[in-house]
Each structure stands twice: as structure tokens, then as C-alpha cells.
Amino acid sequence: MENLFAITGKGYVIVAADTTSARSIVKMKVDEDKIKVLSPHLLMAYSGEPGDTIQFSEYVERNIRLFQIRNTYPLGPSAAASWIRRSLAESLRSRKPYAVNLLLGGYDTNKHEPHLFWVDYLGTMTEVPFAAHGYGSYFVLSLLDRYHNPEASLEEGLATLKRCIAEVTKRVVVSPGQYKVKVVDKDGAREIEI
């Protein structure tokens, strides 16, 4: 089953997503990237109905890029999140809504602080210090209640993330094997090997 995790720390957001793409009980692919880099300082992890996730994330990706080309500066994390949430909320009342859950991690280059938004397919949005989607969230959220530290360095943050992944791998019946991890901070978004 699909899992998305994200943790904020001192000046950064870590976003992690499993890399399996499954249909029914069959694994179709084990190296799928479910985290899109929307702008130099914005990451979006997505899960949900397979076709919808691709369609919606590409739609978002291109609209964010269009804004950047038109207005010379990119949307900030909270402005982008508000726009994305509205897109999902409008889709919800259409004939065929997108069934997509999102985690949006970004770094505000004006105010110099990290932001993380939890968004689900119903168009709910909340800003949170850490977040998760999928069955893994039942285990990970309580773990993060205990171990999350907003002042943690990147190394400490990654250690906490590894703890979360280990717990999910240990306790969830059908747990994915591999995760892709990306980080966004003042230097922009990049992938990290764990």
C-alpha cells in the first residue's frame, strides 16, 4: 500500500514516498517517483488512483510553471498550496473527481522558513509540522508525536525518517520495500539517498 511521509525541521522539509506502483495484489513497478519538484523551492508528493495522480500532478506542475513564466517570480509555498487545494476542491464537485492525496513541502524564500501542507482528495488542507498519508500514517504519526523536533538538523531529521520507515516495514502487513526521499531548503529541492 502507498505511503507518503514528510517532516519539517530547522530550515528544511523532508518528503518521502514509497516507489511501488501496484495493481490489485500485483507489484507492477518498484522504481516509481511519486515526488514532483514543482518549482525550485517546492515539492509535491502524491498518492491515490493511479491515472488520476499522474494527470493531476502534471496539471499542477505545468500551471505552477506557467505562473512563474508569466510573473517572473514563483508562487510561495502557501500560495501554491491554496491554489492546488482549490483545484482539488473544484474537481471534487465535477463528474469525475481526482482521487489524489498530497503532501506539499516548500521553503519560503522571502520569510526564510519551511512550510508543510497536508492535502487530501476531498480538498482538506492543513499546515502541519509533520504529515503522512496511507496505512503507514497510523504508525508514523504517533512515532512523530514522540520524536519530531522542529529544531532538528537535517541529519537528525533523516534519522527520524529512517525510524518511521523501519517501523512501517516491520508492522504493516503489505509494506513497500523502497522509498525515495527529497529535501527542500534554502538551496532548493534535491534528492537524497538513504
Next chain:
Amino acid sequence: MEAISRAGTVLGVLAKDGVVLAAEKKVTGKLLDLSGAKEGGYGGSGEKIYLLNSNIIGGVAGITSDANSLVNYARSAAQRHLLTYNEDIPVELLAQRLCDMKQGYTQYGGLRPFGVSLLYAGYDPHYQFQLYHSDPSGNYSGWKATCIGANNGTAQSLLKQEYKDDLEVKDAIGLVLRTMSKTMDSTTLGSEKLEFAVLTLDPTTKEPKAKIYRPAEIDALLESEGLAKKDEDTAKRSA
């Protein structure tokens, strides 16, 4: 363009920690009922300075009815941005929105362009304090100090002489009022002829704070700057 060069002067000066706008009211007279404007209604005392959004004030010069329609459009555009992005519209983006519309009216026959020039004084996190000017053709540009309306050439050259970089708001207020008193047709400077507004940052919340002065506040300000009612003073002295 002709209407704008006859309209009351609007002056804007950008400072390090704020922006200052002042405007000359042309529609005055003994018989004009100003009792409604006495208190200074929401968003300005009536004629030339308007609150466009919580972070932007606009000064207009030109055909008043056109200006009203543009102010209405600007306020809608700002609220639309707030609704979709949950943040105050950046100043340049609002100027662009209006200019896109103004340009449209220059391209097709049959319609008359808006006979209005605007000054936008605003704040956003991208470029901090800003001052923009837009004309009826849809051109816009950013300024440190500029002027539209009657005598804008004189005011412009006065500003060019007196403007210094790293100006603070209180210096900018003085500069604006001095330039205004020199360029206005009448020698008296008082609340019935003048509109005045300042945009600064709230020291506690760090959010932009727009203050459009009420008539009584304008008189008090002129008093403190030593520019109030020169002719009355001399009349009193001679009496």
C-alpha cells in the same frame, strides 16, 4: 491624456520604510456639499485616494467616472487573488492586471480608452515598498518619486532635485507636502484641497498598514509641518 494633464495633481514618494501619497482635490467650492466627506469615508475622503487592497493604496488623476470603474476593477482583482492564493496580491501584479485591461481599450476601434493615470503605493514580500505609475495606454513603470496630473512637469523636476536615497517616511511626508504646496495652483494648503495617505509596516504584526488621513488629521499634519493656511496667518498678524 488631455484630461489627465488638467486633473488635480497626485504625488507619490517612496521611502525606506514606507510610501507617501498626496493629491490635490479640484472639485471644491462654497456651494459643494462636502458634509458626506467630512469624516473621510472608508478608503479615503472621497475623490482621489483609494484603498485598493489592505497592502495597496491608489491615487487617480483623470476622468473621475473612469477612475471609479478602474478602482472597482482593481479591488475585485485584488480580492480574486486573495481567494485563489490566500495571500495579498503583489503590487506589480495588480498594476499589471489594470494595465492589461487599459491596453485592451487601445487596441480596438469603437471604444474609448480609460482617461485615467494611476499611482499605486504598496507593499509585498517580494520587493518590499513600491511605487508604480500607469497611464491610459497601459504602460506602467516603477518609481522612487513621481507625479501625475496638472503641473506634473514642475513637480517632477522639484522631486528630482530634492529626492535623496534612503529617505525615511517622516522626511518623505515633508518632501511631499513641500512639493505639493509649490505646485498647487492655490497658495493655501488645507484639508479641503488636499488628500493624504501613508503606507507603512505595523511595528508589531509586520503587516502593511495603510493610513488615509481624515480632513482633521491633514490639518493637524500641515500645522506640524508649518505649511498650514499661510494667508490666514498673515491676515491674523496684520490684524
